[in-house]
Amino acid sequence: MTAEVATPRVVGRRRIVWIRRRRALSRVWRMYRASKPGMIGLVVLLVFVVLAFAAPALASSSGLHAISTVQNPTWASPSKFGPLGTDNLGRTIGAQFLWGSRISLFVGLAATLLTMLIGSVVGIAAGFFGGRIEGVLMRITEWFLVIPFLPLAIVLASVLSRSLFNIILVIAITSWPFTARLIRAQVLSVKERGYVDRSRALGASRWHLTTRHIVPNVAPLILANTTLTVPIAILTETTLSFLGLGDPSRASWGKMLNEAFDAGAIGQHAWWYYVPPGLGIMLVVLAFTLCGQALEEILNPRLSERA
């Protein structure tokens, strides 16, 4: 009898959870759709993602390599050599822009994932365990916070060799502390809620508490924070590449700006060399910020109470 009842009840509970999550998701989507800036950001972002994925179809990668563009004119404006002109070596700006968007987006997203991973683990561990572990973890976090961000990134990037992976690593190492502090604060408040106390009183293990109660409750915040970290990561990648610390063999928007600056594009008034990557960075960063803010308003409990 009990066994017969138990089986459908378990299935039922899972379904309820699933239904509840789907409802929550559609509620979030409904609220998100109501946010005009959020929708604008999303559309812009989608356009760039589509461009990045379609880069091989839109522009041959031969336009990226100086040895295969020897027949092109140099410093040709868009009116003379469509669609976006050429640079000092005759490489096409269009191909560089499209292929560069892939690297810029990839590095931005990958670095953010790594940042969130480190930041979340540290934040949750510090908030949940408290005591000495929290002390040690938070001192490390603060140590990273007080070191000026850019110099640390520059030093790290120059010590490590110049590759895509190292750039991702450098961005993650320098930007996780903000996330860690944010997550820890949220964990501290979740930890004090009644149901967590009750669960603990019923003998739930730490692992159970963390995975069932803490993580699901900080997850929305992590998501909102992720969206807001991407633009920082993209800007950092651009900055490091602009300073000549990026991967020299891959086109990214930052590298385009670096090469434009080095080749004297500003003195040449070759606006078509530096405007596209600059505009691209601005739009993507703006789009991510708009999306992130819209999400944060919905998902961050403090902001949504006020709303």
Add this chain to the structure above:
Amino acid sequence: MTGRRRSVFVVMLALGIALVAVAPSASGATKKNDIVLRVGTTQDIDSPNPTVGALVSSYEVWALQYATLTDKAAADFKTIPGLAESWTASNHGLTYTYTLRKGLKWSDGQPLTADDVVYTVNRARSEQWTNFDSTIAHITAKVIDPTHLSLTSSIPDPKLPIMDVYIVPKHIYEKVTKKGLASYKGLDGIGSGPFTLKHWSKGLSWEMDANPNYWRGRPAVDRVIFRPFTNADAMVAALKNGELDAAENVPSSSFRQLQKAKNIVGVAGQQGGFDEISMNSGAGVGGNPALKDLRVRQAISHAIDKQTIESRVYNGLTTVADAISPSANPEWIPKIPADKRFNFDLAKANTILDDAGYKDTNGNGIRNMPKGGADITLRYAERSESPYGAPIREFVTGWLRKIGIGTSVKVYNDTQLTPAIGKGDVDMFAWGWVPFVDPDPELSYFQCNQVPTKADPSGYSNDASWCNPTYDKLYKQQNTELDHAKRVAIVHQMITLMYEQAPYVVLDYSPDFQAYRTDRFTGWVKQPANIGPVIFSNTSPSYFLLKPISKASSGGGLGAGAVIAIIVGAVIILGGGGLLLRRRQATAGERE
């Protein structure tokens, strides 16, 4: 409360002091009506100590600070009297007796006598000073009386009676021990040339004041301020705005537009400089085993299209080259016969590598060492300080890929690259040399004894780690050959041999692109005449000859140039901490 306010006050005071210290006007004691010449460059000095430094900008400091025993004519490098007003040969040309001018004085008023010259030559020989050694290695100096001295060479020396090493003040250098010399900063600012170093802010500027005791008389210019720019575009803008009176190492891309600017004259100064791709030929430490094989180096020589690099990277402003140029005088450069030239031919390069047994055995598009060995992937060093570093790397790695040779690129600044080459961490790089007037020093760099060793990875000149006994033998021959025509023939033979052995792929003979304003000073002199540079030349005679056109004030207003200067200054301050690795274009060249 008082305590806190006081601490705020202390902080404000500290800030104020810091601001005053940083402000450019406070860095030197420039008076309102001083006649100041402002020169922009892209390279800071490495050390004002002439026994240590090696960068072109440091040579400019020494050329101004130290007069030499014999001078060189601006027009054609002809030997003319310097500190010595005359000299006579004896002992079959092995001994020369020099007569110094009367009443020579150092800039601090101390007398400059034969004792100073003899001290410099003998100490430099016994301690093998860099920048001195190749000139005085076989020479012994002797004081005859305060205005007479003799130099005796132990071997026939085709360079004598030219004696162009920097004569250092004995009363300063005798206080520096042999051990202490390597770390001696050389900021004494005591010299015998037209200007002496007064102030050096690393990465920001260095200032040189007129020497009232210069033997030709006091220069018309009171002070020369050199400013190293991290961004060549900012330097060009500063020149256009009148923030600078002259600039050197202007990027080829902005050179043409500068030529068109009002009140500005562009000079493509030829003095024998050349650019090369160097390959670690394996006689030193480390290095890719494939490059030890002459056939691989020759294949790579066939795979580099110098014509394309010349037109795309140097904007058609340089001359495509075959072999190295050891002198500012082109007579020393041999003509490479057509059947020996490595013409651009990717198919031929591929055939050479196929025949030599370097096949792509694992099918990844990169050739392998024979018998299924490792992929041939060369470690390519890109110089961050050269505006041409990235474009050349772009081309060269692309062509290498076409002949099945892989590359892994690492970016270095010049101070990192020198030891990296010595330690064998680099297989290939693009750099350049600016030679002396006499070919001897430049040729000496490619001897076997100049190859970097494990024991001393920074004390080397042979940056291709190339060793060839025949070359060494010929070098010794030309070093004692007094017949000019015969010496030229030997040098031609050496350079042709080096070309065939291909440790270097010489890309082009590259002029120093310079520009100067015509509205503040007149008297710019090209050395050599017609084709040479006006500043940063062999003996840099312009500075002494310049005359101001009007009493233009030395301090400009806060224009766009000043804004750029402030931005550049901020960047330089950041870079000063070794954080920003973006200093540019340091020609490793050593020149006189």
